[in-house]
Amino acid sequence: MVVFALLYIIAAAQFPAFRRPAIFGNFFSDNAFLGVAAVGMTFVILSGGIDLSVGAIVGMTSILVAVLIQNRHFSPLLAVAVALVIGTTLGAGMGAVIRYFKLPPFLVTLAGMFLARGSGFLISVESVPIKDASYARLSEWSLSLGPVDVPATTFIFVAVLLLGIALAHGTKFGRNVYALGGDDDAANLMGLPVGPTRLRIYAFSGFCSALAGVVYTIYSASGNASAANGLELDAIASVVIGGTLLTGGVGYVAGTLMGVLIFGIIQTYITFLNLSSWWTKIAVGVLLLFFVLIQKVLARPAARTS
Numbered sequence: 001m002v003v004f005a006l007l008y009i010i011a012a013a014q015f016p017a018f019r020r021p022a023i024f025g026n027f028f029s030d031n032a033f034l035g036v037a038a039v040g041m042t043f044v045i046l047s048g049g050i051d052l053s054v055g056a057i058v059g060m061t062s063i064l065v066a067v068l069i070q071n072r073h074f075s076p077l078l079a080v081a082v083a084l085v086i087g088t089t090l091g092a093g094m095g096a097v098i099r100y101f102k103l104p105p106f107l108v109t110l111a112g113m114f115l116a117r118g119s120g121f122l123i124s125v126e127s128v129p130i131k132d133a134s135y136a137r138l139s140e141w142s143l144s145l146g147p148v149d150v151p152a153t154t155f156i157f158v159a160v161l162l163l164g165i166a167l168a169h170g171t172k173f174g175r176n177v178y179a180l181g182g183d184d185d186a187a188n189l190m191g192l193p194v195g196p197t198r199l200r201i202y203a204f205s206g207f208c209s210a211l212a213g214v215v216y217t218i219y220s221a222s223g224n225a226s227a228a229n230g231l232e233l234d235a236i237a238s239v240v241i242g243g244t245l246l247t248g249g250v251g252y253v254a255g256t257l258m259g260v261l262i263f264g265i266i267q268t269y270i271t272f273l274n275l276s277s278w279w280t281k282i283a284v285g286v287l288l289l290f291f292v293l294i295q296k297v298l299a300r301p302a303a304r305t306s
Contacts, residue, residue, distance in 0.1 A: 003241075003287070004262050011269045018272065025148040027264035032153035033058060033215040034234055035260040038242075039164040040208025041235040042256045043201050046168070047180040048248030049105040051202065053094065053112035054209045055231030057087050059224065060120035061213030066128035066223025069135060076135050084210045090116060091206015095199035109202075113232070120225030127224040130217060139221045153215050160208065164253040167204075177201060181248025237288045238263055245295055262287070 012018040028035070037054045044051045061083040068079035094112045098105050130136070142149040168174040176197040179187040188194050212231075217223050242259030244251025263284060270279045 001258055004258055004265065007262065007265050007269070011265065011272070015269075015272045018268075021147045022149070023268065025150060025154070026268065027261050028154040028157060029151050029219075030267070031260050031264045032157040033212040033219060033228070034231060034238065034263065035157045035257070036160045036215055037209050037212040037228075037231060038235040038238045038256050038260055039160050039253060040205035041232075042164065042239050042242075042244055042251065042253050043168065043177055044105075044205050045181075045236070045239050045244050045246060046248055046251055047177050047198065047201050048184065049098070049198070049201070050109065050236070051091075051094075051205045051209075052106065052109040052232050053090070053116055054205065054212075054235050055228040055233075056113040056116035056120070057090060057206060057209035058213040058216060058228035058231055059226060060116045060123070061087050061210040062216045062227050063120050063123050063128060063223040063225040065214060065217050066130050067123055069130055069132050070128055076132060076138075080214050083214060084207060087210020087213070088203050088207040091209070092199060092203035094206070095202030098202065099195045099198050105202075117225070124223075124225060127222055129222045135218075136221065139218050151219075153219050156211070156215055156218075160211065161253065161257055164256075168253045173197065173200065178249055181245075181250070183249075234263065234284070237284050240288060240295075241284075241291050243291075246292065 008018070017023065037058060041051055041054060064086070065076075065079045065083050068074040068082060069076055074082070090112060094105075094108050097103060097108050130139075138152055142151045143155075144150075168177065176187070176192050176194075179190070179192055180194060180197060180201075184194065212228070213223075216227055220227075238259035239251070239256050240246055240259070241262055242251070242255035242257065244255060263280075266283045266287075267277075267280045270277065270283070273279075
């Protein structure tokens, strides 16, 4: 929160237009699909795992929804439901492989990434615009809150964020996720359902990734199999910058919101500076390294105490 405040003050001091409420609202709307995917990634990292398939699932589900609505004439609700089921099933499948075959999440989700990305290009190589009237209205809809117009994508992001907070901090599932990340073997000895919990974690991540793909179609009014290339790395960066330990067991879903907003403010600031968008990656990389080093330093006293 301190880093976000400092970045905002620096940007607002240099560019008065940065102080407009609409610019602040854009931090949410422009990064809504990243935020939705990052919520699912938070649970994966909290459990001590990793999910490299996030961006590929976003691209696959976005083109799937677009083709089903535009070319196959599905109703938007049915197309979205199909995409969410497929994304959740793919996530659950990866979780099952990790659970039953004891394979590293890195390798399993890497395979899932190739599977999802390749499937997206099998559906359509070209970007497909969605011209359905009801979908167009949803893409253009916004709720006016004083000087800020809040689009549907922001509401979806906030709803998923609140769901993630409730799951992580108010349910048995959330407590099991933290226990897995703290110590897998200890959680097993305590009689916690380690295997089923891990499967549900990756199923939830798959659901969030698929929903992020749907949010992308609402944001861009189109689907694209090559969309969200590298989004999994942005999601991981947002989660870690938001305070979740890469080793698992420590972190907050609300912290991921701050990570996404920091990502958004850097992106917007670089746009104001008229610099290449690649500077966003460089800045986020430096900030990510800074936060990882802080985590390492803070972890040392805790390790000595234990």
